[in-house]
């Protein structure tokens with residue numbers, strides 16, 4: 001039964017290493033990532049796996065659950081991380097086929113970073129939209145360290161304030177060439193330059209060279225506006241451990257919303273420019289953006305929330321009416 | 322390279338999406354549209370379109386000149402439509418007690434020092450800094466602002482009027 005006890009040889013002749021932590025082993029070949037765990041194996045297309053892995057690494061395991069697909073993923077406990085097979089899959093759970101192991105976040109992050117570095121070939125950018133990047137299939141060929149070292153950007157107060165996150169110098173994305181780049185007029189009296197502040201938020205976000213990577217732009221205490229440009233499919237299915245909100249600033253995203261625990265479909269949410277919607281604390285969601293679009297993910301960064309939702313102290317729905 | 326046009330919304334021209342329910346209640350998503358909300362609001366009415374415990378996002382119809390507002394914490398505003406000036410004053414006396422949350426409406430322009438002003442258009446974000454008083458001025462067509470703040474005495478909640486209720 002113990003598949004993982006046998007050292008994996010997957011991909012060795014192709015130049016890829018296998019990576020292991022606890023009783024999980026990961027191997028890749030030309031097309032697939034193979035995950036071996038006590039009790040079985042799981043398989044994913046390697047491009048989808050690397051795009052999901054990129055977000056999990058860059059976000060430090062994010063809020064709640066990062067589902068790579070309907071079977072494999074991680075749950076962030078902010079210090080420790082659970083890596084799982086089938087934990088949020090009705091079929092696996094009903095038949096006791098799920099497997100979970102807990103790791104120190106820093107240990108798992110190190111293994112994930114090593115795997116990402118090893119398996120990402122030259123010319124493939126797991127943060128880019130598929131139309132903007134090359135293929136990752138085939139034998140090992142070079143690397144793309146620069147692309148995978150990008151971190152989630154976090155403003156302390158607001159982008160552009162002295163000492164805070166600086167403006168992006170990248171060009172407007174190819175699909176945002178028609179977004180106005182005009183600057184606001186700022187007339188600060190002497191001594192108030194740090195407070196009288198405005199900037200072109202749309203222009204700033206539309207210069208992002210990554211997709212599905214919310215970065216904090218403005219904060220009101222624990223209230224964070226996390227802006228991101230989206231194109232193609234969200235590479236993970238995010239399982240909420242708190243309520244989050246979406247504000248669609250341009251274009252359109254269609255969200256699949258499924259039950260967080262079972263994966264059963266609950267709704268499809270179509271959001272157009274100006275639409276605002278909550279994502280309850282008991283769902284998972286995956287977005288589809290036909291054209292690159294500007295999305296504001298609005299988060300509450302209060303560290304006590306996961307426990308309050310998990311214990312039932314807070315209802316998963318943000319407003320009662 | 323093919324280039325698709327970027328779609329923005331405005332007060333005159335917006336399309337609203339929807340929640341297509343499979344096994345859920347649409348109220349769980351509190352689905353609204355800031356342009357639709359502002360199209361039915363009074364000038365500078367602060368209508369909550371997002372609420373995460375004490376934090377809110379308000380949709381504001383920016384038409385004419387607003388009252389003077391202040392808060393004891395930072396707030397931020399993002400212009401979704403129109404062109405608006407925001408004027409800032411550092412009041413001689415703190416306009417809002419420390420620790421009070423949400424936007425407070427002042428009865429008049431407070432005595433104090435001018436901090437300056439900004440002119441912002443669609444896509445621009447401005448800081449509404451803690452401890453300042455500020456006033457929105459719009460001499461053009463009505464605009465739409467989103468305000469990132471904390472729920473306060475001026476936050477208007479009318480969810481059943483603004484949100485999708487029927488599956």
Ligand SMILES: [Fe+2]
Nearest residue numbers: 238244279285
């Ligand atoms: Fe999410």
